[in-house]
Amino acid sequence: MPEPAARSPKAEQTRQSIAESAMRLFRTKGYDKTTMRAIASEAGVSLGNAYYYFGSKEHLIQAFYDQMQEQHAAAAAAVLERETSFAARLEGVLLAWLDVAEPSHEFAGQFFKNAADPASPLSPFSPESAPARDASIELFRTLVEGSDVKLATALRRDLPDLLWLLQMGVVLFWVYDASDGQQRSRMLVTRVVPIVDRLTRLSRLPVVRGVVDDVLGLMAALRS
Template identity: 60%
Template sequence: MRPRSARGEQTRASIVTAALALFRERGYEGTTMRAVADAAGVSLGNAYYYVPSKEHLILAFYDRLQEEHAAAAVDVLARETGFAQRLAGVEEVFVDLAEPYHEFAGAFFRHAAEPTSPLSPFSPESGPARAASAAIYREVVTGSGIKAAPGVLAELPELLWLAHMGVVLFWVHDASPGRTRTRTLVRRAAPLVEKLVRATRLPGMHGIADDLVGLVRSLG
C-alpha cells in the first residue's frame, strides 16, 4: 500500500525508518507494531494504515535497500568498464549498505525462506524490489560490452540476480568481521563468471548455452 500524497510518503518513510532502527536494537521478533508507531510518533492505527503488517515493513526495507543499492552503484558503474570489476563492485557496495542490518537479517530470512511467504524474494509482493535489483545487473552487463551467446546475453541480468541471491544467503551466514568472507567470494567469483559468460560463444558451448537459456525461460 503506497500513499500518494507527499505527506503520506513522508509519514510512511518515518515509520519504516523507525522500524529498521528497532529491528537493529531489538531484532525482528522483538519489535512490535505498537513500538514502531511510538518510535515514529504516530498512532497505532495510523501505522497500520501506511504499513499493514511487520511483513510489509520488511518489504518496504527491500524497496529502500534496492533504491540505495542503485544509487551507490552509480559511481562503480561510471568508474569501471570491465564486466568482472563492475559485477564485483556492485556486490561490494551492497555488502556495505546491508552491513548495519546483518544482526537481524537471519531472523527475517527464516520467513523469506518459506516459499509461500510474501517476504520470499520470488513472491509477487517482492516483485518491485526484484525488478529494481535486476535493473542494476542489466546496467552491469550493458555497460561492460561483454560478448556472449545471444540467448545468454539476453538472460544474463536475471541470472546475475539469481547469483546475487546466493551471495545474500552466504552473507546472512557470514560471521567474519566486516563480512570479509563475503567480500572475498564476490571478488574471486566475478572473474570466473566473466570467463563462463565469454565461453558461451565457443562452438562446443552453444548447446549447453541454449539448454541453460531454455531452462531459465521455462521457469519464468
C-alpha cells in the first residue's frame, strides 16, 4: 500500500471511495455480513484494487477509527476555543464524540465483539490502533493544557491518558446504550464530568496526593 504522501489525488480518491463504501455497507448489512468483495462492488473497483488499499475489513475499521478521530477533533475545536473551564472543556469534548459517533451506533456493537478481543487489531489498545489512540490522547492533552485546572507536574503529564481511558468507558457504555438517541450516554457524561473535575482539583491536597501518586505509579508500571 502506498504511503499517504506518495498517493496521487486519484489514488486518494479511490481509497476514500472504498472506505466510504465499506461504512455504508457496515451500517446497512452489518460488519460480519459485509465482505471485501461486496465493498469492492459498492465502490466500483476490482477486488484486487480493494485489497491493494486495505488488506482486510479490519484495516477498513482502522481507517474508520482515524476518520472518527479527525471528525471528533474538528467537532471539539469550538468548545476548546471558547471555554477555559476544565469541566466545560471535558464535557464538550466527550459530548462531541457522541455527536460524531451517533450515525454509527447501529453497527458499532457488531464489530465491538471483535474489538473486545485483546489480540484483535480492532482493539483500541492494539498497535494497529496507535495512530487514532495517540491522536485522541493528544486532543485530551490540548484540553488539559488550555484549561484553568492546576495540577501537579506528574498528573498533568498523565491526565490525558487517564481521560482517554475515561472516554473508553463512555464508548463501552454507548455501545450498549439502547436509549433513544443514546440519551443515557449523554447523561453519563454530564454526571461524571463534575466528579472528575472535583477529583482533579482535589489532587493537589496533601491528603489526596498520596493516592494520586499511587495511581500514577501503577500507570508507569503497566507501561513498562
